[in-house]
Amino acid sequence: MPELPEVETSRKDLEEFFTGASLTVCRILDRRIRIGDSCSSLPGDGWVGTGIGRHGKTLILGFSKKGQGKEAGGPQEIGEVLFLLSRFGMSGGWRRIDTSRNPPHTHLEIRFSDRHSRLVWIDPRRFGRIEFTKSPDKSSLLSHVGPDTLSVSPDEFEEIVRNTSRSLRGALMDQRLLAGIGNIYMAEILFRAGLSPFRKGRSLNRREARVLYSSLQSILRAAISEGGSTIHSFTREDGRNGGYQKLHLVYGREGQPCFQCGLPIQKVVLESRSLYYCSFCQSPGKSTSRSISRRDSLEN
Ligand SMILES: [Zn+2]
Missing domain, CATH: 1.10.8.50 (Helicase, Ruva Protein; domain 3)
Structure with missing residues (x-):
C-alpha cells in the first residue's frame, strides 16, 4: 500500500501538469469510490487547478473558480474553492492519459482545455477513496489523522x-x-x-x-x-x-x-x-x- 513517499512522488509527478490547468469537465464514473457528502457539485468549466498538496498518505488536489463574487466589504475578489482528496488504498493512483479510451478501472476523469492529457483515477481493487470537500481538515479522510510525518518538528x-x-x-x-x-x-x-x-x-x-x-x-x-x-x-x-x-x-x-x-x-x-x-x-x-x-x- 502506498505510504508517504509514494504519495509524495505522485504529487511531484503531477504538480506541474495540474497547477494552472483550466478544466472543462470532471466526471465520476463509479460512485462507489466516492465518500463524504460535503459538496453537491463537481468542478468543471471555469475552474482551474491551483496546486497539489499532501497530508500523510492523502493527496489533495486544489481547484478554484475564477471571478466568483466579492468578499463582503473586502477589496479582494475571492473565488470558490474545492479540494479533491484521494487515498490510494491498495491499488489506487492518478494517471495522465492521452488515448481516446480510458484504461480499465478508471473511476474518475478530469479533462482540461489547455492540456493535451486528461487526468484519471484508476483503482482496480477499489480500496482507495476519493472525497470532494471545501474543508480538508473536516473531511472524513483527514479529520481523524495526526500531523504529517514529514512536517512534524x-x-x-x-x-x-x-x-x-x-x-x-x-x-x-x-x-x-x-x-x-x-x-x-x-x-x-x-x-x-x-x-x-x-x-x-x-x-x-x-x-x-x-x-x-x-x-x-x-x-x-x-x-x-x-x-x-x-x-x-x-x-x-x-x-x-x-x-x-x-x-x-x-x-x-x-x-x-x-x-x-x-x-x-x-x-x-x-x-x-x-x-x-x-x-x-x-x-x-x-x-x-x-x-x-x-x-x-x-x-x-
Ligand atoms: Zn543485524
Missing part, C-alpha cells in the same frame, strides 16, 4: 512518541498519531534507528527519540528522492516503478543476512501484516548510539 515528534503506550511498530503506523508511515517504512526506520519494534513508545529516552526522528526523516527523504518503493502495485503516474525497494535494509529480506551484523533478518506476522527486523541490531536492550556508531563506521 523534533519536539512534536518526541512529545507524540514518548507519550504513547503503544509499541514503536504500532505507534509509527497509527495514523491518528502521525500520518504517512505504513508497514514498509516503519520497518526501515526502526532498523536504521537500531530500535526494537516491540519497545513501548514511552520507554524511549529523549536521545532515542531524537535518533528515531532523524532516522525517520532521512529514510522518508531518501525514499522520495528514489520515487518511492514499488512492492505490489505502486507505479508512478507515467507507469515507471519507484526505486527505493532496491535499497530496503530489512523489508522483504526474511532470512537474508543483516547488512550490519550478518545475522538473518527475522519476519513475524502480526495482525496479518509482516514485520521485518534484525533481532541483534534491534534487540530491546541495545544501545542506540552503539548501533549508530557501528553503522557510521560501516558507511564511512
